[in-house]
Amino acid sequence: MAVxxxxxxxxxxxxxxxxxxxxxxxxxxxxxxxxxKMTVEQMAGSDTTLFVARDETGRAVGMGALKVHSPELGEVKRMFTLPEVRGQRVGSQLLTCIVDLARERGLNTVMLETGTGQGMAEAHRLYTRFGFTPRGPFLDYPESQWSAFFEMHLTAPAVPA
Structure with a gap:
């Protein structure tokens, strides 16, 4: 699918x-x-950049954001693709845009928090194939069975998933 x-x-x-x-x-x-969750109003803040994937008809089929917390740290937020486009590399393309922007901004690390369980298995595969590695909680996220945390140090080139 061309997006x-x-x-x-x-x-x-x-x-x-x-x-x-x-x-x-x-x-x-x-x-x-x-x-x-970030609301759309929070996503519109100056610390957050939202990427939207659109199909050839202009329909929004996916999104992902980079929230900058400090000159060193960015966070992947609100990654999502519609179920009918999953498996067509839309998420990987969004993640590439996010990581590339983090590199352009000189961030050293990009982290993310996501859920656990079967409903999040595809997301975990995307992140690990892309080069993110598991880590513990960061910022003010609590340790829990419901969260998984990942990070990528931006000293090496991105590996498209």
């Missing part, structure tokens, strides 16, 4: 719909208090 990926505002109806799909996907996977 185009661009930096866009999250304050668009079709991006809001993607966020709603992501939230619906996450809801049954873990208790709400262990779901660390």
């Amino acid at each position: 185009t990926i661009a930096i866009e505002t999250p304050l668009q109806n079709d991006v809001r719909a993607l966020v709603a799909h992501l939230n619906d996907h996450l809801l049954p996977l873990s208790p709400v208090e262990f779901q660390f």
Whole structure:
């Protein structure tokens, strides 16, 4: 599937719909208090850059964001692709854009928090194939059975998944 990926505002109806799909996907996977969601308003902040993947008709089919926490640390947030495009490398392309932007900004490390269990197995495969390695909690995330944490040090080139 041919997609185009661009930096866009999250304050668009079709991006809001993607966020709603992501939230619906996450809801049954873990208790709400262990779901660390950013709203579209938070995603529109100056510390966050959102990439949107669109298919050849212009339909938003995926998204992922880089949130910069410090001059050294960025975090992958709100990674999601519609179920019908999974397995077509859209997530990998989004992750490449996020990591490339982190490199451009001179960040040393990119980390992420994601869920655990069967509903998150594809995400874990994407992150590990891309070169992220498991780690413990970071920032103010609590240790729990519901979260998995990954990091990538940006001293080596990205490995497309």
